[in-house]
Amino acid sequence: MVISLAKRATQAQEYYFSVKLAEVRKLLAAGHDVINMGIGNPDQAPSEATIEALKNTASLTDTHGYQSYKGIPALRQGISKWYERVYGVQLDPEHEILPLIGSKEGITHISLTFLDEGDEVLVPELGYPAYRAVSEMVGATVIEYPLQENNQWQPDWEAMKGIVSAKTKILWLNYPHMPTGAPATRELFENAVRFAKEHGILLCHDNPYSLILNQKPPISLLSIEGAKEVAIELNSMSKSHNMAGWRIGWLSGAKEYVDAVLTIKSNVDSGMFLGIQQAAVAALQNSEEWHAAQNAVYHSRLDAAKTFLTTLNCTFDLAQEGMFLWAKLPDEVASAEQLVDDLLYQKHIFIAPGFIFGPKGQRYIRVSLCMPAERIWQAIERLKS
């Protein structure tokens, strides 16, 4: 006997990476040295103070119990001070911040909190796959909005007027943008807030990349005047603080929105281990020099990644931010899927095909900067051999 699945489980697709990484593991098990340039998994360590805080908390006897659903006060205060220092945004630590087990978790909580069946959600035609997947899981209708390649992959606000409807509830936004690396600009955020107000929709901004290879000071959507009325922002320590496996991020926004998400969240999961929260408090105090040192490492990798892409005859924009390079395939390459498989099986190099972020990505690839520069140079040698 086989018990039938819920409709959402039959409709949801297995994450592309989980399928492809199984193939990578098979090659590794067969003794091949695969250079994995596919996934955005920071390979550098968190700061020493971060690790010390975790160790110290873990070594005490009374620190292992359940934690509050809304995180320890010290963490919310730390996040509030960090928002002020990094973005010049003031957040009330008591009411406007909700610590989360990463921003991916936040996408689900937000969707459960704001979406009813039949509501429409605007997602970028190229973007993090979870916005679409979770919207569909909760029974909402996904409407893709176009991104203008010739305008740094920003939405066309005129065209957006033709897409928005009375049923539209959420607009997902993510700048610096993954996968294209398009930077955030104040003008973009001002337009987004104006649009959300005009149409009475919630703007959900996902902001995990603002400190990685940023070419200008980082921006929060919440720094735009009046944004808190219609916008909430996810942030994460996964990339900016090299803590992807620790699972910690947060949501910021007006009290009414944060409280509503907390009600859902408290029915789904529990507070993070105290050691992780204390470690995050320490990490949020990392110096500017610490962040600059991480970016110096990414810069050295960027040079190698550019050579890798030019060796493949790909073209790319130099204004990209974040921990990837997004590149267009040359005409002679039949398809991204073919190239990814050829590289994987003939050269033992894994890269991400652009279509996993949306159909618009058919003729693109994304390479990650999350490995030592020497590995990227090794990949270049393999391409040439």
Ligand SMILES: Cc1ncc(COP(=O)(O)O)c(C=O)c1O
């Ligand atoms: C755009 C974007 N949002 C969210 C996430 C999830 O991050 P977290 O580790 O905070 O769950 C990722 C991770 O790759 C991402 O690229």
